[in-house]
Every structure is written in structure tokens, then in C-alpha cells.
Amino acid sequence: MVWFEIIPSLVLTAGPLLLIAAPTIYIGNWFFLNGKKYGPKNIMKDDRDYYMYLRDRRITGNEYYPRGVEAIDERPALMSDIRILPLGAGQDVGRSCILITMGGKNIMLDCGLHMGFYDDRRFPDFSVICKDGPLTPYIHCVIISHFHLDHCGALPYMTEVVGYNGPLYMTYPTKAICPLLLEDFRKVTTDKTTQQGPYTSDDIKNCMKKVIPVSLGQTVKVDTDFEIKAYYAGHVLGAAMFHIRVGQQTLVYTGDFNTTADRHLGSAHIDRCRPDVLITESTYGSTVRDSRRARERDFMAKVVDCVRHGGKVLVPVFAVGRAQELCILLETYLERMNLNVPIYFASGLSEKVNTYYSLFVSWTNEKIQSTFHQKNIFDFKHIK
Numbered sequence: 001m002v003w004f005e006i007i008p009s010l011v012l013t014a015g016p017l018l019l020i021a022a023p024t025i026y027i028g029n030w031f032f033l034n035g036k037k038y039g040p041k042n043i044m045k046d047d048r049d050y051y052m053y054l055r056d057r058r059i060t061g062n063e064y065y066p067r068g069v070e071a072i073d074e075r076p077a078l079m080s081d082i083r084i085l086p087l088g089a090g091q092d093v094g095r096s097c098i099l100i101t102m103g104g105k106n107i108m109l110d111c112g113l114h115m116g117f118y119d120d121r122r123f124p125d126f127s128v129i130c131k132d133g134p135l136t137p138y139i140h141c142v143i144i145s146h147f148h149l150d151h152c153g154a155l156p157y158m159t160e161v162v163g164y165n166g167p168l169y170m171t172y173p174t175k176a177i178c179p180l181l182l183e184d185f186r187k188v189t190t191d192k193t194t195q196q197g198p199y200t201s202d203d204i205k206n207c208m209k210k211v212i213p214v215s216l217g218q219t220v221k222v223d224t225d226f227e228i229k230a231y232y233a234g235h236v237l238g239a240a241m242f243h244i245r246v247g248q249q250t251l252v253y254t255g256d257f258n259t260t261a262d263r264h265l266g267s268a269h270i271d272r273c274r275p276d277v278l279i280t281e282s283t284y285g286s287t288v289r290d291s292r293r294a295r296e297r298d299f300m301a302k303v304v305d306c307v308r309h310g311g312k313v314l315v316p317v318f319a320v321g322r323a324q325e326l327c328i329l330l331e332t333y334l335e336r337m338n339l340n341v342p343i344y345f346a347s348g349l350s351e352k353v354n355t356y357y358s359l360f361v362s363w364t365n366e367k368i369q370s371t372f373h374q375k376n377i378f379d380f381k382h383i384k
Contacts, residue, residue, distance in 0.1 A: 097124035103246030113153035134163025145255025173238025234258035
């Protein structure tokens with residue numbers, strides 16, 4: 001059979017197939033791109049999943065190349081709809097305060113102070129929001145991650161001196177312990193500078209009256225299509241990460257968190273999610289440390305060596321959080337080694353806070369919760 005006989009045969013055979021295949025491919029593409037009943041778009045949860053699906057098909061070199069995929073890279077990024085303005089702690093440790101604008105809502109994340117200054121520089125720069133007058137018309141809500149002063153120390157100043165009467169959210173333990181630290185800071189500042197502090201005791205009380213406490217896993221509806229949800233962050237008692245949703249936009253703010261459980265708190269955890277923006281602490285993000293067990297063993301070896309040689313050990317430590325961790329370590333070690341060495345708190349603040357650790361035992365780790373009814377680990381025998 002010669003070539004002029006083969007070609008007509010191929011045309012007669014393949015022609016009908018091409019006539020059928022071309023409309024089929026066209027219709028299939030149309031259904032695919034318009035998300036009809038059998039299109040992959042209908043299977044995906046949202047448009048972003050769909051766009052990523054198309055992008056991956058193109059990058060992997062799949063022979064199926066749906067029309068319109070070229071426009072995906074030109075789609076405006078979601079970040080353009082979210083504005084992030086650090087009022088403090090942008091590239092510094094202390095004075096944590098971030099103003100978020102998303103979906104037409106202005107949200108303040110933390111309101112801390114800088115311990116290295118004694119003038120207005122210790123506070124976040126509220127003048128960026130408003131030159132004069134209260135901040136209430138400009139901020140839809142304030143969220144406090146935990147009670148450390150670099151995250152909440154400027155709160156009474158903002159609410160009572162600058163002026164803010166809007167919603168203020170924090171967890172129950174944070175609301176309970178926060179006034180103690182604020183009052184302690186006020187006293188220390190007043191004694192050290194021999195001047196009136198940045199706020200008064202009444203300012204602290206009035207500020208805390210504005211607080212709306214939230215529970216872990218509780219979805220709080222702040223406004224129409226605007227909600228927040230708290231998750232366990234570890235770090236200190238009551239510390240929380242917050243998932244914020246405004247319309248279709250989402251953001252996660254961690255504050256300080258700890259992914260490793262310690263002797264009295266559990267590790268941070270959050271539901272699986274894919275926020276448009278993640279704002280997280282990174283103070284020790286590049287620090288490589290020894291394991292907790294190695295550090296504890298080294299610390300206790302030095303303490304015991306000093307005591308056995310007749311010395312005294314002075315440990316400067318935060319009165320809340322780190323103090324309780326060290327107390328549990330010392331108490332456990334002394335009981336195991338059958339040593340009778342008195343331990344003293346130099347500050348009454350730690351002793352006051354221990355009461356709240358017993359009250360909010362559900363925020364501690366699983367081991368403490370399971371044995372709490374038999375033994376209150378915060379009822380220290382060797383510590384006076």
C-alpha cells in the first residue's frame with residue numbers, strides 16, 4: 001500500500017475521533033474551570049485551595065494545562081488586605097504592641113512596656129493611632145497574650161490615661177495574675193524614681209474591670225463576622241495564642257510560647273490551620289540550647305556543691321513562672337536526696353501567685369493535674 005492510499009484511510013479512521021475528542025476536551029475544560037458538579041473546584045474547600053491545585057498541576061509538568069491558569073500569578077495577594085503596624089518590639093525586646101488592620105477592623109495585639117526606659121519611651125507609640133484624644137474610636141479590640149509586663153505593662157496607661165473603653169480580651173489566669181504584676185511594677189517605679197508612677201492603683205483596678213476573660217478553645221464573637229479563639233501556649237500560666245478571623249481573612253498571634261512541656265506547664269498546641277498571616281515571637285529563635293534535663297542537672301550540681309561547702313545560693317529569677325519551675329525542681333531534688341535545706345522567697349509576690357497556680361490547676365501539665373488531689377505540688381515543704 002502506497003502513501004496516497006494510507007492517508008485517506010487515516011483520515012477516515014481518525015477524523016471522527018478528532019471531531020468527538022475536540023468538543024469533549026473543550027466541554028471538560030469548561031466544567032473544570034467553572035466548578036461544576038464534577039469539577040475539582042467543587043471538591044476544594046475554598047478558592048485558595050483551587051488556585052494552589054492548578055498551580056501544582058502546572059509546576060509538576062502535568063500534560064493537563066487548564067485555560068486561565070496564567071492569570072493566577074496576577075491574582076492580588078491576601079497580604080495586601082492586611083496591614084501590620086508594630087507600635088513597639090518590632091526589632092526590640094520589650095514593649096510588645098502590634099496594631100493589625102484586617103477586614104476594616106483595627107486589632108491591638110498586646111500592650112507592653114519597655115523596662116529599660118523611665119520616660120514615655122517605655123510605652124508603645126500610641127500617637128501613631130491618634131495624636132490627641134481617646135483611642136476607642138480607632139481600635140475595635142485589644143488582645144493580651146499573657147501577664148508579663150513586656151506584653152501587658154502599658155495596659156492601664158492606655159485605657160485610663162490615653163483613653164480606651166473598648167473590648168479587652170485575655171484568659172482567666174491572666175486576668176487574675178496581671179493586676180499583681182502591674183501593682184508590683186507601680187510600687188517599684190514609684191520607689192525608684194521618687195515620683196508618681198505612670199498609673200495609679202485605681203487605674204489598674206479600673207483597667208481590669210474592662211477585661212473580658214476567655215477560655216481555651218472558646219470562640220468569641222467580637223463583632224459581625226469578627227471572632228477570636230484562644231489556644232494553649234505554655235510559657236506561663238494563662239498564656240495563650242489567638243486565632244483571629246475577620247470575614248475570610250485569618251491571623252494567628254502566638255505571643256510567647258513553649259513547644260516543650262516543663263515541670264509545671266504543658267506544651268503549646270493549636271488546631272491545624274492555614275492563616276493568611278502568622279505573627280510569632282522569635283527572641284530565642286536562633287538559640288541552640290542543651291536539653292532541659294542537662295541544664296537542670298548542671299544547676300542542681302552547682303547548688304548542692306555550694307550548700308555542702310557552707311555557702312548560700314542566691315537565684316535571681318522572675319517571681320512568676322520561672323520561680324515556680326525552680327521551686328518544683330528544688331523541692332523534688334531535696335526530697336529524693338533526703339536533704340534538709342531551707343529555701344526562702346525574697347519576694348512575697350511569688351507566694352501570692354502560688355495560690356493562683358493551685359486555683360488554675362487545669363492550666364498545668366497532665367502530670368500535675370492527675371496527682372493534684374493526692375498532692376498539691378505547689379504546697380512546698382522546704383520553701384518558706
